[in-house]
Amino acid sequence: MTEALNKRLDSRPGIAAHQEAPLFTSVDDVSARLAATGYLASPAVATTVFLADRLGKPLLVEGPAGVGKTELAKAVAEVAQARLVRLQCYEGVDESRALYEWNHAKQLLRISAGRDETWDETRTDIFSEEFLLTRPLLTAIRGDDPKVLLIDETDKADVEVEGLLLEVLSDFQVTVPELGTIAATRRPFVVLTSNASRELSEALRRRCLFLHIGFPDEELERRIVRLKVPELDEALAASVVRVVGALRAMDLRKVPSVAETIDWARTLIALGADTLDETVVRDSLGVLLKHHDDVLKATAKLDLDAV
Amino acid sequence: MTAPGVAERLTSLVGALRAHGMRIGTGETVDAAQAVAALGLADRELLREGLAATLLHGPAQRLVFDPVFDLYFPRGIGAPDGEPAGRDDLRDRLAAALAADDRALLGRLAAEAVDGFGGYGNSPEGQGWSSYQALERLRPQTLLARVRESVRARDGASGFTDRLLEDEIRRRIEVFRSMVAVEARRRVAERRDRDELARRAVATTPDRVDFLYAGKLQLAELRRTVQPLARKLATRLAARRRRAARGSIDLRRTLRGSLSTGGVPMKPVLRRRRPFRPELVLLCDVSGSVSGFSDFTMLLVQALHDQFSKVRVFAFVNRIDEVTGLMEHGAADPEGLGARIRAEATLTGWHGSSDYGVALGEFAERHGDAVGPRTTLFVLGDARTNMSDPNLAAVRRITERARRVYWLNPEPRAQWGTGDSAAPDYAELVDMYECRNARQLGALISRLLPV
Numbered sequence: 001m002t003e004a005l006n007k008r009l010d011s012r013p014g015i016a017a018h019q020e021a022p023l024f025t026s027v028d029d030v031s032a033r034l035a036a037t038g039y040l041a042s043p044a045v046a047t048t049v050f051l052a053d054r055l056g057k058p059l060l061v062e063g064p065a066g067v068g069k070t071e072l073a074k075a076v077a078e079v080a081q082a083r084l085v086r087l088q089c090y091e092g093v094d095e096s097r098a099l100y101e102w103n104h105a106k107q108l109l110r111i112s113a114g115r116d117e118t119w120d121e122t123r124t125d126i127f128s129e130e131f132l133l134t135r136p137l138l139t140a141i142r143g144d145d146p147k148v149l150l151i152d153e154t155d156k157a158d159v160e161v162e163g164l165l166l167e168v169l170s171d172f173q174v175t176v177p178e179l180g181t182i183a184a185t186r187r188p189f190v191v192l193t194s195n196a197s198r199e200l201s202e203a204l205r206r207r208c209l210f211l212h213i214g215f216p217d218e219e220l221e222r223r224i225v226r227l228k229v230p231e232l233d234e235a236l237a238a239s240v241v242r243v244v245g246a247l248r249a250m251d252l253r254k255v256p257s258v259a260e261t262i263d264w265a266r267t268l269i270a271l272g273a274d275t276l277d278e279t280v281v282r283d284s285l286g287v288l289l290k291h292h293d294d295v296l297k298a299t300a301k302l303d304l305d306a307v
Numbered sequence: 308m309t310a311p312g313v314a315e316r317l318t319s320l321v322g323a324l325r326a327h328g329m330r331i332g333t334g335e336t337v338d339a340a341q342a343v344a345a346l347g348l349a350d351r352e353l354l355r356e357g358l359a360a361t362l363l364h365g366p367a368q369r370l371v372f373d374p375v376f377d378l379y380f381p382r383g384i385g386a387p388d389g390e391p392a393g394r395d396d397l398r399d400r401l402a403a404a405l406a407a408d409d410r411a412l413l414g415r416l417a418a419e420a421v422d423g424f425g426g427y428g429n430s431p432e433g434q435g436w437s438s439y440q441a442l443e444r445l446r447p448q449t450l451l452a453r454v455r456e457s458v459r460a461r462d463g464a465s466g467f468t469d470r471l472l473e474d475e476i477r478r479r480i481e482v483f484r485s486m487v488a489v490e491a492r493r494r495v496a497e498r499r500d501r502d503e504l505a506r507r508a509v510a511t512t513p514d515r516v517d518f519l520y521a522g523k524l525q526l527a528e529l530r531r532t533v534q535p536l537a538r539k540l541a542t543r544l545a546a547r548r549r550r551a552a553r554g555s556i557d558l559r560r561t562l563r564g565s566l567s568t569g570g571v572p573m574k575p576v577l578r579r580r581r582p583f584r585p586e587l588v589l590l591c592d593v594s595g596s597v598s599g600f601s602d603f604t605m606l607l608v609q610a611l612h613d614q615f616s617k618v619r620v621f622a623f624v625n626r627i628d629e630v631t632g633l634m635e636h637g638a639a640d641p642e643g644l645g646a647r648i649r650a651e652a653t654l655t656g657w658h659g660s661s662d663y664g665v666a667l668g669e670f671a672e673r674h675g676d677a678v679g680p681r682t683t684l685f686v687l688g689d690a691r692t693n694m695s696d697p698n699l700a701a702v703r704r705i706t707e708r709a710r711r712v713y714w715l716n717p718e719p720r721a722q723w724g725t726g727d728s729a730a731p732d733y734a735e736l737v738d739m740y741e742c743r744n745a746r747q748l749g750a751l752i753s754r755l756l757p758v
Contacts, residue, residue, distance in 0.1 A: 027346070027350075027353055043352060043353065043356060044356040044359075044360075047346065047353050047356040047357050047360065048356060048357075048360040050345070050346075051342050051345060051346070051357055051360055051361065052360075054341075054345045055338060055341055055342070055345070055361075057338070062365075062366060196366075196535065196539075197538055197539065197542055198539060198542050198543075199539065202330065202364070205364040205365075206332060206334065206335065206364070209338075209360045209361060210359075210360055210361075210363050210364055210365070211360055212365075212366040212369065214366075238468075239466070239467065239468045242468045242471050242475070243467075243468065243471065245471075245475070246471045246474060246475070249474065249478065251530070251531070253534065275466065275467070276466070276467035276468065277467050278467065281467065302470065302471075303470055
């Protein structure tokens with residue numbers, strides 16, 4: 001069984017052929033270097049980033065809004081000293097926005113400039129790289145400098161765009177009919193994010209490592225809050241995180257995320273609160289909870305009315 | 308690279324996950340083996356995350372993956388070291404660990420608890436380990452007051468966050484209970500066939516749990532999936548609506564436009580679609596046997612209410628009553644919805660068992676005006692009439708009025724028509740679909756709901 005597995009490992013394209021030095025030496029190395037850029041990673045995040053680098057596979061990150069999915073890509077780019085190429089997906093994004101486009105205006109100029117040439121000469125000339133407008137996916141696989149490709153909110157794009165991504169993500173190449181296939185000289189580190197508002201296709205998922213970033217545990221969240229809001233003292237940070245933890249345990253329509261925890265901590269600083277009490281929490285609950293039903297429910301459960 | 312034992316263990320882990328309905332290809336297994344090679348076997352938690360990253364495709368699968376992983380890559384082998392501790396001694400140490408929230412120590416105590424109190428049977432074949440028995444003897448839930456006092460003595464009882472303490476301790480106790488369950492499974496796996504255990508003893512993902520047999524916890528789990536599912540369905544409905552809006556060619560206006568080009572239709576004109584939002588009426592059997600199913604569906608429809616111009620919900624056991632008002636208040640408290648409906652609406656007459664004939668008859672008679680040519684009607688129930696008249700005439704009257712009528716039946720198709728089930732009779736009049744779990748329900752709703 002092992003032999004069979006190992007044989008397949010060696011014969012897989014890309015793994016052996018691809019000989020750049022890996023970004024990270026170990027999982028601890030990932031945590032330490034991400035932390036140096038201001039991103040505190042949980043063990044799950046660090047492990048998956050390490051594997052994505054080692055196996056050379058794209059990383060599909062899912063999770064609730066505001067847990068730092070996009071931030072992760074930015075942090076990795078900073079660590080790798082790579083350029084961040086970002087493709088923001090939205091409903092209706094298409095090939096010409098994601099991949100490449102011919103610069104029609106320039107092509108017309110070229111045609112009218114070269115009046116004496118034969119058509120064959122002109123044709124080969126106007127479909128050359130000079131007239132190609134590269135879009136994020138093509139930009140990311142061209143050139144020798146290191147790059148991080150961030151495909152943000154993949155679930156917002158239409159299903160057809162996923163088909164477009166498949167070739168790029170599995171073989172790191174793009175086929176332009178007039179030019180032929182352009183393969184990556186240096187593989188980018190790819191991060192896809194999704195809010196799961198639509199089920200991504202099985203074919204796309206199979207090509208990626210899957211990472212679900214949930215809410216951090218109490219200790220990690222305390223460190224995140226202290227890092228982002230250094231003015232907040234240790235005891236208050238602990239209380240903040242405990243209250244948020246209690247809110248997450250309630251059955252709310254929209255539970256507060258890490259981004260909201262940080263906002264709340266900043267609000268408390270702005271309000272000049274040294275400790276939490278009923279009045280402060282009641283007045284600032286709107287920062288954490290975005291639905292009226294949720295505010296009512298939390299008020300009842302936290303006994304804020306009692307005073 | 309990988310030791311031979313590891314490769315085999317990995318493939319049987321994948322086999323067990325596949326048995327739970329996950330689609331894992333050979334490519335993923337190879338990736339997982341590479342992950343093992345890159346991460347090494349030294350740190351079990353890293354290994355867990357690495358395998359999860361390579362093998363899983365969605366967060367719901369994690370609930371199945373974790374217990375299966377615990378079986379194939381156990382924390383240790385055999386009994387914990389040292390003499391089994393006495394009950395009082397173990398409870399003392401457990402209270403201290405809960406107060407300090409020390410997960411590693413809790414894990415060791417769980418191992419001791421199963422070893423000391425979970426064993427049953429004397430003969431080697433009949434011997435086993437039970438988490439239920441260990442927890443019954445240890446009773447960690449009774450430690451709540453004691454832990455609370457010791458935390459308060461340490462940190463002081465003042466401050467706003469003091470009120471959160473009890474719930475936090477309850478959650479820690481819950482963590483300990485699940486650790487005991489994992490440990491008991493591990494010990495059982497050492498004696499029995501691991502593959503068999505991974506298939507049977509690990510609960511499946513919540514969207515595959517049968518509505519009719521779901522326990523209280525599983526129903527709570529299901530309720531948590533309502534909002535994400537509703538969001539997904541709304542996106543799917545919007546896509547269907549967009550496609551439907553592309554419309555067909557309006558021949559009259561195309562020809563009219565072609566006059567200016569000498570009768571050649573240069574510009575096709577599409578028929579404009581009059582925007583309208585369909586109305587939805589739900590008839591839900593909320594009697595004990597199917598209440599889990601109808602509660603879940605009602606919550607889902609409530610979450611989708613902005614997709615429709617009007618949603619009306621009726622509940623019945625053997626009498627029918629409108630509960631639309633109760634649903635709107637229920638948005639903040641989905642858990643109490645079923646209880647509130649049963650308390651506030653008139654659903655039963657002389658007896659407490661369900662009677663479809665009487666309820667449907669009463670609906671056709673008293674609430675007939677709720678159904679019009681724009682209405683799509685869903686009936687939710689198992690069609691078990693307790694041997695009374697199914698009242699097909701009433702159903703026929705409703706079908707004539709409504710745009711479409713669908714019946715979602717939570718029973719497996721094979722059981723329709725057995726015993727007191729009138730399902731085949733109703734199925735002749737309306738489209739009846741089998742709808743046993745949340746996955747089927749999601750698929751049906753995205754297909755059947757009008758756009």
